Amino acid sequence: MAMTDIVGIAVSTIILGSIYGLVAIGMTLIYGTLRILDMSQGSMVMVGSFIAWGILVVAGWNPALAIIAAFIATFILGALTQLVSVQPLMRRRSAIDFEMVTFITTFAVAMVLTNVALELFGPFQRNVTPVISGGISIYHGVDLPYQSLTMALVSIAMMAALGVFLARTRWGMAIRAVAQDLDAARLMGVPVGKLYPLTMGLASALAGVAGVFLGGLYFAYPQAGDLPLLEALIVVIFGGLGSLPGTVYAAYAIGLIQSAAEVIVGTTWSLPILYGVILLVLIIRPYGLLGKPSEARL
Amino acid sequence: MSGPMLEVAGLSAGYLDTTVIAGLALTVQAGEAAVLIGPNGHGKTTLLRAISGLITPSAGRVLLDGQDVTGRPAEQISALGLVHVPQGDGLFAEMTVEENLMMGAFPAASWRDRRAAVARVYEQFPVVAERASQRARTLSGGERRLVALGRALMRPSRITLIDEPSLGLAPVAIDAVYEAIGRLKESGATIVLVEENFTHVGAVADAVHVVETGTIIASGPYAELSADPAIVQTYLGSL
Amino acid sequence: MSDRQPLTRSAFPAMTSGRWALAGLAVLLAAAMPLVMTNQYALGVMITTLILLVLNISWNFVLGVAGVWNFGQLALYALGGYGAGIIMLHSSLSPWLALLAGGLVAMVAAILLAFPTLRLYGIYTSLLTFAFAEVIQYVILNDGSGLTGGSFGLPIVPGLYSALSLAASAKAYYWTALAVVVISTVLLAAIGHSRLGIALRGIRDAPAYAAARGVDPLRYRIGAFAISGFLAGVAGGLYVSYDQSISPSVMGLTPMSVYVTMLVIGGLGTATGPILGTILVQLVATLLVTHPGAEFTILGIFLLVVVIFVPDGLAGMIGRYWRRIAAWAAEGEQTETEAADAAGETEGSPDQHVA
Numbered sequence: 001m002a003m004t005d006i007v008g009i010a011v012s013t014i015i016l017g018s019i020y021g022l023v024a025i026g027m028t029l030i031y032g033t034l035r036i037l038d039m040s041q042g043s044m045v046m047v048g049s050f051i052a053w054g055i056l057v058v059a060g061w062n063p064a065l066a067i068i069a070a071f072i073a074t075f076i077l078g079a080l081t082q083l084v085s086v087q088p089l090m091r092r093r094s095a096i097d098f099e100m101v102t103f104i105t106t107f108a109v110a111m112v113l114t115n116v117a118l119e120l121f122g123p124f125q126r127n128v129t130p131v132i133s134g135g136i137s138i139y140h141g142v143d144l145p146y147q148s149l150t151m152a153l154v155s156i157a158m159m160a161a162l163g164v165f166l167a168r169t170r171w172g173m174a175i176r177a178v179a180q181d182l183d184a185a186r187l188m189g190v191p192v193g194k195l196y197p198l199t200m201g202l203a204s205a206l207a208g209v210a211g212v213f214l215g216g217l218y219f220a221y222p223q224a225g226d227l228p229l230l231e232a233l234i235v236v237i238f239g240g241l242g243s244l245p246g247t248v249y250a251a252y253a254i255g256l257i258q259s260a261a262e263v264i265v266g267t268t269w270s271l272p273i274l275y276g277v278i279l280l281v282l283i284i285r286p287y288g289l290l291g292k293p294s295e296a297r298l
Numbered sequence: 299m300s301g302p303m304l305e306v307a308g309l310s311a312g313y314l315d316t317t318v319i320a321g322l323a324l325t326v327q328a329g330e331a332a333v334l335i336g337p338n339g340h341g342k343t344t345l346l347r348a349i350s351g352l353i354t355p356s357a358g359r360v361l362l363d364g365q366d367v368t369g370r371p372a373e374q375i376s377a378l379g380l381v382h383v384p385q386g387d388g389l390f391a392e393m394t395v396e397e398n399l400m401m402g403a404f405p406a407a408s409w410r411d412r413r414a415a416v417a418r419v420y421e422q423f424p425v426v427a428e429r430a431s432q433r434a435r436t437l438s439g440g441e442r443r444l445v446a447l448g449r450a451l452m453r454p455s456r457i458t459l460i461d462e463p464s465l466g467l468a469p470v471a472i473d474a475v476y477e478a479i480g481r482l483k484e485s486g487a488t489i490v491l492v493e494e495n496f497t498h499v500g501a502v503a504d505a506v507h508v509v510e511t512g513t514i515i516a517s518g519p520y521a522e523l524s525a526d527p528a529i530v531q532t533y534l535g536s537l
Numbered sequence: 538m539s540d541r542q543p544l545t546r547s548a549f550p551a552m553t554s555g556r557w558a559l560a561g562l563a564v565l566l567a568a569a570m571p572l573v574m575t576n577q578y579a580l581g582v583m584i585t586t587l588i589l590l591v592l593n594i595s596w597n598f599v600l601g602v603a604g605v606w607n608f609g610q611l612a613l614y615a616l617g618g619y620g621a622g623i624i625m626l627h628s629s630l631s632p633w634l635a636l637l638a639g640g641l642v643a644m645v646a647a648i649l650l651a652f653p654t655l656r657l658y659g660i661y662t663s664l665l666t667f668a669f670a671e672v673i674q675y676v677i678l679n680d681g682s683g684l685t686g687g688s689f690g691l692p693i694v695p696g697l698y699s700a701l702s703l704a705a706s707a708k709a710y711y712w713t714a715l716a717v718v719v720i721s722t723v724l725l726a727a728i729g730h731s732r733l734g735i736a737l738r739g740i741r742d743a744p745a746y747a748a749a750r751g752v753d754p755l756r757y758r759i760g761a762f763a764i765s766g767f768l769a770g771v772a773g774g775l776y777v778s779y780d781q782s783i784s785p786s787v788m789g790l791t792p793m794s795v796y797v798t799m800l801v802i803g804g805l806g807t808a809t810g811p812i813l814g815t816i817l818v819q820l821v822a823t824l825l826v827t828h829p830g831a832e833f834t835i836l837g838i839f840l841l842v843v844v845i846f847v848p849d850g851l852a853g854m855i856g857r858y859w860r861r862i863a864a865w866a867a868e869g870e871q872t873e874t875e876a877a878d879a880a881g882e883t884e885g886s887p888d889q890h891v892a
Contacts, residue, residue, distance in 0.1 A: 084841070085841060088845045089845060096848065100606065105841055107797075110837075111833055111840070112837035115834040116830070120830075173397060173400065176390070177393070181388060183352050183384065184384065186352065186372035187352070187381075188402060189373050189376040275671045275675075276668075279668045279669060286657045287658065
């Protein structure tokens with residue numbers, strides 16, 4: 001394998017891993033706190049992409065505005081999703097298969113969001129202006145677009161910001177408390193009725209920001225959330241449900257596998273090879289890389 | 299003199315299709331330490347959870363200092379001054395001791411208030427202060443129980459519910475725990491204590507209530523019930 | 538509690554003679570459809586609906602009754618279809634045997650899939666089965682040998698009724714599909730009340746208790762997957778025969794979400810759920826075929842509302858209203874039949890406790 005390939009794989013791993021991390025970390029946050037798999041996360045990416053299209057292409061405004069707008073819009077959407085598709089089920093959670101039912105309800109929300117976009121915008125793939133255009137050449141033949149670089153940096157920054165939020169702020173600590181022991185958190189006076197939508201809003205906002213960047217790379221269209229959802233699911237389950245560190249490791253691991261596969265066997269094979277790897281891993285290590293879902297490690 | 303701090307009337311509660319407590323009545327006066335004893339699985343823990351709002355009663359009423367709190371969620375009831383130290387200890391295992399304490403003062407308005415409360419707890423529990431930056435799950439059972447008690451002191455409370463504080467602890471640890479509970483009582487707190495181990499309770503208990511098959515079948519001052527041979531034999535083993 | 542026990546145990550405790558009559562009537566009406574329906578397009582939609590119904594019935598068994606997060610059923614459907622189609626194309630075997638072979642291929646794949654799912658915690662199974670489906674789809678898509686035809690699908694497959702005229706074969710396919718639907722509904726309902734069904738629901742609802750009672754999850758899960766896989770394969774074989782082709786587009790996230798919607802709206806784990814759900818969703822889909830966005834938005838909202846407010850689906854809801862009407866009509870007379878009905882209404886709906 002040539003040096004070019006190795007550098008290419010390394011760069012691609014960091015970029016893919018960072019963006020996977022940003023989308024997946026929201027899902028982990030949600031699983032750790034609410035104990036559900038939020039299937040609407042992918043559509044939040046799509047919403048972010050369309051907002052970026054609207055602000056950057058249609059209105060021609062500043063990219064920072066796109067990021068802020070996407071954050072706010074998807075935060076609200078995420079909170080609403082919790083209130084509509086999860087909160088009504090909370091009361092019955094011991095009587096039903098809570099995880100499967102919320103899987104379906106959040107999936108229904110995704111279906112609605114995707115198809116409203118379809119009705120509003122049609123199936124066309126719309127170009128989204130990159131936040132930053134141009135790029136540099138890192139090594140012979142290894143080009144690094146600024147868009148990708150910025151995406152990776154912003155993703156890492158946001159993941160770090162989330163970590164600080166959880167570790168040092170009152171609400172962040174409350175979220176961790178709910179993830180570790182719901183009853184005890186309630187006894188401390190944590191208003192879980194407000195905390196749940198806040199958490200889902202926050203997680204969706206992360207996905208929305210990811211969508212601003214991904215739109216620049218992969219267009220804005222109604223189904224734009226399908227692939228990110230799948231990739232986030234893979235990362236989250238691979239890394240151990242409910243474990244934030246695990247999600248980050250898994251994101252880069254998956255990024256590495258995919259990048260390596262792309263270089264070695266080509267882009268068409270990379271995703272199926274990824275699935276093949278997952279099949280194998282799940283057969284050998286049923287709980288993924290890190291930890292069982294009962295041990296939430298936010 | 300105002301009414302009782304806690305009044306429970308005709309309370310029924312349980313889980314899914316099972317009723318664990320039925321028609322239970324209990325009164326606790328301000329400053330009193332009431333002890334609930336009885337066989338395992340007969341509803342003592344369920345009663346505490348129904349009072350603190352973790353589970354919703356199916357019938358009956360709970361009045362906290364005259365205020366009807368029946369059916370309100372735990373978050374709200376705790377804001378009214380009810381502190382519940384659950385069975386086990388209810389600590390946040392992945393958080394440090396200090397973070398656990400800070401969570402104890404979650405509703406407190408300012409960061410300064412919370413830090414002041416932490417300082418007070420450290421003063422009372424030097425062992426806890428020593429372990430301040432350790433993760434809760436690395437502590438021994440006795441230390442965790444002390445942290446849980448310290449956490450319970452982090453905010454002003456009108457009534458403190460403590461569920462089996464000596465469960466699974468070595469005798470030395472139990473001594474420390476009950477010393478802390480004793481200090482709590484001396485400060486004038488109203489306490490409801492669930493306990494299997496009757497040895498240490500004597501120093502703290504004002505009233506004893508026997509809980510069996512979901513209701514209270516006997517009540518009275520500690521001196522009286524501990525002298526009753528039937529009760530002693532059935533529930534208390536040896537004193 | 539009645540003190541008179543029936544001497545024999547019916548395989549279908551929820552069925553009274555009245556209900557059998559109703560079901561029989563429904564089947565007769567359905568069978569009469571092709572004789573009165575002149576619109577070939579509508580007939581085609583109905584045939585497709587029936588074939589999908591077989592698939593959904595098979596899926597309902599694993600997803601609903603056994604409670605396994607199986608999202609790979611479409612791969613089994615495709616394997617059955619491709620298996621049957623390829624055999625029909627490349628051998629002189631009777632197309633009926635080819636159909637059976639397709640079912641067997643799918644069954645074997647399903648059994649293989651069953652093993653790893655046992656070790657996995659619920660949600661992980663979704664990923665495993667989904668990854669499985671993706672790999673199968675990929676292998677079919679990129680088959681260079683020409684066997685599967687890649688993205689174009691199979692060349693014209695003769696099917697079961699190649700000798701008949703177009704109109705006649707349509708009717709034949711309709712009745713064949715209807716027969717398979719009826720047989721599989723009855724079969725799976727019977728199994729649902731048998732030891733296998735009870736064990737599956739026990740494992741689904743209370744795994745620790747089931748284990749303590751010595752129920753071996755492996756045997757029962759393999760059984761569930763085998764039956765479900767076989768039926769899915771037969772559905773695929775029917776599809777490839779009627780459509781005279783099959784392509785990888787039968788799999789994927791979009792069709793999967795439609796079928797899961799059908800199952801959930803109808804009532805997961807119930808006997809009549811798949812029927813109600815499939816017909817309803819197909820109706821909506823056919824009416825709104827020109828506006829896929831609106832169609833799926835409506836389906837999504839419907840799905841959300843049903844899951845939250847009517848968790849046992851349409852079948853459960855209808856069942857409950859039926860019982861209320863029956864109780865009202867009997868004006869408080871507690872007959873033994875009613876007591877039995879109240880005890881064992883729908884087959885394994887999620888909020889039922891089965892001893």
